[in-house]
Amino acid sequence: MSGRSGSGGQGGQGLGLPSVPDGYRSGFACLVGRPNAGKSTLTNALVGQKVAITSSRPQTTRHTVRGIIHRPEAQLVLVDTPGLHRPRTLLGQRLNDLVLATLAEVDVVGFCLPADQPVGPGDRWVASQLEPLAASAGRGTPLVALVTKTDLVRPDRLARHLLEVSELLPWADVVPVSAVGDDQVDVVERVLLGHLPEGPPMYPEGELTDEPEAVMVAELVREAALEGVRDELPHSLAVVVEEMAPRPTSDGGVRDDGMLDVHVQLFVERDSQKGIVIGKGGSRLRAVGTQARAGIEALLGVPVFLDLRVKVAKDWQRDPRKLARLGF
Ligand SMILES: Nc1nc2c(ncn2[C@@H]2O[C@H](COP(=O)(O)OP(=O)(O)OP(=O)(O)O)[C@@H](O)[C@H]2O)c(=O)[nH]1
Numbered sequence: 563m564s565g566r567s568g569s570g571g572q573g574g575q576g577l578g579l580p581s582v583p584d585g586y587r588s589g590f591a592c593l594v595g596r597p598n599a600g601k602s603t604l605t606n607a608l609v610g611q612k613v614a615i616t617s618s619r620p621q622t623t624r625h626t627v628r629g630i631i632h633r634p635e636a637q638l639v640l641v642d643t644p645g646l647h648r649p650r651t652l653l654g655q656r657l658n659d660l661v662l663a664t665l666a667e668v669d670v671v672g673f674c675l676p677a678d679q680p681v682g683p684g685d686r687w688v689a690s691q692l693e694p695l696a697a698s699a700g701r702g703t704p705l706v707a708l709v710t711k712t713d714l715v716r717p718d719r720l721a722r723h724l725l726e727v728s729e730l731l732p733w734a735d736v737v738p739v740s741a742v743g744d745d746q747v748d749v750v751e752r753v754l755l756g757h758l759p760e761g762p763p764m765y766p767e768g769e770l771t772d773e774p775e776a777v778m779v780a781e782l783v784r785e786a787a788l789e790g791v792r793d794e795l796p797h798s799l800a801v802v803v804e805e806m807a808p809r810p811t812s813d814g815g816v817r818d819d820g821m822l823d824v825h826v827q828l829f830v831e832r833d834s835q836k837g838i839v840i841g842k843g844g845s846r847l848r849a850v851g852t853q854a855r856a857g858i859e860a861l862l863g864v865p866v867f868l869d870l871r872v873k874v875a876k877d878w879q880r881d882p883r884k885l886a887r888l889g890f
Pocket residue numbers: 595596597598599600601602603604615616617618619620621622623644645710711712713714739740741742743
């Protein structure tokens with residue numbers, strides 16, 4: 563992604579888009595915040611379709627997934643990043659570098675702070691990372707503080723929280739929102755759109771994300787594999803789609819129903835984790851396959867044969883060559 567000359571191409575002409583009204587705005591926004599702050603859920607609520615995975619476990623968003631909001635007067639390309647957090651491993655460091663590089667290029671940053679958690683050292687750390695970006699008055703990246711999950715707290719607690727947030731980020735707009743309760747999502751949208759510069763749309767109408775299908779398929783498998791697992795698996799699970807190909811008919815032709823064979827590798831760090839993913843007699847892996855397949859079929863619109871394999875790649879988080887092989 564490169565700011566104004568985004569990957570969709572500059573201007574509508576090249577895309578065969580109709581001319582746009584005067585004053586049309588377009589640009590990029592990015593949501594940051596500590597793990598589990600509600601970034602993916604808010605992205606989905608804004609875009610109106612499931613494009614980023616959500617999970618009740620922290621740090622499940624590995625890839626920069628973009629959602630695109632199309633409105634008659636504006637287009638907003640949302641970049642959903644992994645949570646910005648204090649790096650502990652090489653992977654953590656790379657994720658942070660990715661986040662900071664992304665933030666320098668977008669038109670507005672939304673900092674998500676969950677209303678049900680007190681403002682803590684993690685938030686202060688993220689704020690300190692953001693301050694230099696917003697600091698250069700007039701030229702810095704505008705920052706909007708999004709107080710998320712407001713449905714989880716009472717009004718008096720919310721009021722105190724909003725005050726704390728505006729003390730932490732005196733230069734930012736503060737907007738309370740509940741993505742789950744669909745409360746104030748429209749206000750978030752208006753505030754974010756208001757920070758975009760004038761310019762033609764960067765993506766054709768109807769496009770919701772430019773994330774390659776294979777990455778979204780991998781995310782669906784990852785989401786299913788993490789479901790209900792209590793230990794540290796989120797940090798230790800990488801998913802790679804090895805192959806997606808049309809299933810041939812017995813005479814080598816193409817099936818009418820467009821069925822796809824999808825081969826996916828799940829990488830864990832230790833044998834014990836492999837056992838967790840596979841479950842007794844393979845029962846858990848079968849359930850993961852059933853859930854992921856339903857999501858993949860809904861995404862791709864064709865029947866899918868899903869083949870899942872689990873492998874141990876020891877300490878992949880700390881090994882640069884393994885990280886590269888796994889797409890980081
Ligand atoms: N009650 C309530 N729960 C929410 C809301 N938004 C998110 N959640 C829940 O909070 C958890 C984390 O939400 P995510 O959207 O995955 O958070 P995230 O910031 O993308 O998390 P990472 O990918 O770990 O960085 C999930 O269980 C969501 O269902 C909300 O508005 N209200």
